[in-house]
Amino acid sequence: MKKPLLALAALSLVTPAIAQSSDPLVAIADEALESDRIAWDFVEGITTEVGPRQAGTEAEARGRAWAMEWLAQRGFQNIADEPFEMDTWIPGDLHRAEVVAPYPQPLVIQPLGGSASTGPEGLVAQVVYFENAAALAEAPEGSLTGKIAYISHEMRPSMDGSHYGFAGPARWVGPGIAASKGAAATVIKSVGTDYHRNPHTGGTGFPDGVTPTPAGALSLPDAENLERMFERAGNRPITLKLVLTPRDIGTQTSGNVVGEIVGRDPSLPPVLLACHLDSWWNAPGAFDDGAGCGIISAAALNVERAGQPLRTIRLLLAGAEEVGLWGSRAYSEAHIDEPIAVAFESDFGADRIWRFETNFRESNPGLHAKLAASIARFGVANSAIVASGGADINIARDQGTAIIDLQQDGTRYFDLHHTPDDTLDKIDPAQLRQNVAVWTQIAGILANEPGAIKGGE
């Protein structure tokens, strides 16, 4: 067996405890690190056979059908597609930006989720530069009338993804602020960290009473090109032609796919493992979140292979996460009266897990410590940070129950997030397997935990 040096060092420290446990789960988790194929099979399958899965569309429905068949073939029980209604936005066909003057040339752009349409003829307007969303917020009311706001930022890669918090407002609230000040449209520097001609889309929102405007993201190279134009143009205005034709198609049906490994005592609250099935239209969603669904499915099957667990393990492959957590809310509404024991989600790519967090470190220190120790051999650090959970486990927050975060290395995540580049080739099979090993170990311990877990710190 080849292991990273750090993992080997960790292994030598904990080997006696493991040897005493004589737990088949340990062997199965170790085996997953070396040779798991289940998670890869899921993510290769859904990205190849289904491709992009924009929420509320026929493609997302094909994704649900594909996933249900995959789960059934592997022996999951109580598989269901739990439908819900949602407001549905689609990107349309025309996504173009073109500098008209003073430096005529095309720029690569894609619409933000929730963007209005320019119509196929497009709009032409002067562009006004803002260093970030905070600078835009200080622009006088009405000062942008008829203009296009351009919003920059200074996002950098970070292991915990925390720069998303610094840069994200450019997308999350920038177009709404610009529209409220009279802007005809908004163009942002993609909220991302790569340098490829692949824009980062993602949802934006407009405040109540503000009419949505067209809003798009330039790829990072195009955004920096536009910024150089501002430097070179001096006082000359920069004029942009923008053609974006997304549209709202009203209420559509999406759904959450669920499936179970039924436990020996189905009366006990289940362990909930979550991911999301939808992706943006522009990529087959390998990192976000085909990998996550593969990881949780593989872990559940591995736990079962170690022996039928005490508690039921329930998978939630949520629908319509990207466009506003519709699936997460629908699941919580439908199941709020069915207590769950603990929930955790995989939705931050496919790179290795490096940190372990719970919301029961103080309320259930023994279990927290046992879980943390069990995955030290995979190079995962313990942490005092209180877990808040992924987007699709609203139910755990709504029930005030136990939550775990298995934090992945996010250094590469925002190179790919919401771009056309979120494709299978980006997944490192060895790191994907490490995820499966860690999830197997954690899910296996929890599914065999007889006592109440007591979360909600």
Add this chain to the structure above:
Amino acid sequence: MKKPLLALAALSLVTPAIAQSSDPLVAIADEALESDRIAWDFVEGITTEVGPRQAGTEAEARGRAWAMEWLAQRGFQNIADEPFEMDTWIPGDLHRAEVVAPYPQPLVIQPLGGSASTGPEGLVAQVVYFENAAALAEAPEGSLTGKIAYISHEMRPSMDGSHYGFAGPARWVGPGIAASKGAAATVIKSVGTDYHRNPHTGGTGFPDGVTPTPAGALSLPDAENLERMFERAGNRPITLKLVLTPRDIGTQTSGNVVGEIVGRDPSLPPVLLACHLDSWWNAPGAFDDGAGCGIISAAALNVERAGQPLRTIRLLLAGAEEVGLWGSRAYSEAHIDEPIAVAFESDFGADRIWRFETNFRESNPGLHAKLAASIARFGVANSAIVASGGADINIARDQGTAIIDLQQDGTRYFDLHHTPDDTLDKIDPAQLRQNVAVWTQIAGILANEPGAIKGGE
């Protein structure tokens, strides 16, 4: 001064000879390594202020005007735009591919230069897989009637770019072979080495008597996705819808931009430094070949700063290279009766020069050795390979004169070559400066060489 260790080691070996030379050229080349801004200014300027420069179009003409103004502002003499006529192809607006069955999803595609149009309605046909162009060549005549040929390859990055020779036929001759066997269209795996959703375009050709068909390149992730579909589909046919709308727009005018640093003895044959100004429509052409034009311009200005050279240094910023070396041929035709002393070109990106080659190592060993020794301190290796010259110095081959190749590290080149990703951010300023230093040193020695250089081995 910070230098790489290897360069420092080389410097310590040759310092005595340099110190004896008391040549200001040496100091200026060393300075360029540390602080040249000229090459960057050119490539930043043309990529920002002009952008893509498809041969024969108004954008390429703007590129010529921009370059002439830039050269004039920096004191070049005898600046001219030497026009020539060319058959002109443009890419059109619609570039779409979509798997219809069995795994419906869009694929990212761009047309190859010379591709015919499918018309805006597109065509739908079964795809037939070929491992490479050689496998396609073995397909029976007529066996592809009405089908789309898909051609793969196994290109890998290589420092000398030599894998282009293995993989290139998929693009260069694949569509022509497929068309000759009745194919309705051809789709290739991009001839490149990256994994981004940015196809590699480039010219293709159809044999005499074979009607051109639509031909496009899938990005590498899309090509591999299609190949996985073949593996998963078993005997089920894979059907593709293809929409590509390029067109020929007949004879247009392009041009070669020339400019000179006039020597003390203009009767001596000049030193010719070349690059090309055009790019494919899909990128602003930073690596290919804005950087090359910046490097040669900076070198010429640096040589002049060391003192007016004996020979004239002539720049050739060629037009219409990408689509068939129209500028190179036009320049040779126009100037075939004006002997040049030696020619070399920069057209392989902006990464460091690592190897020195001439075609006069045996006919003029003293000069070859002197040149090789002069750039050892920049980490450049000597070589017995006979230089054949870049695409735009047809005149040197036609005259049978001296040629030099300053070989750049091509490991990254085919990540970017002919893709939308050929943008300014890909240029490493330190490596760009190393190019300028080497070119300054070589051009400076040659421009002050009194004797005939005797090339053409």
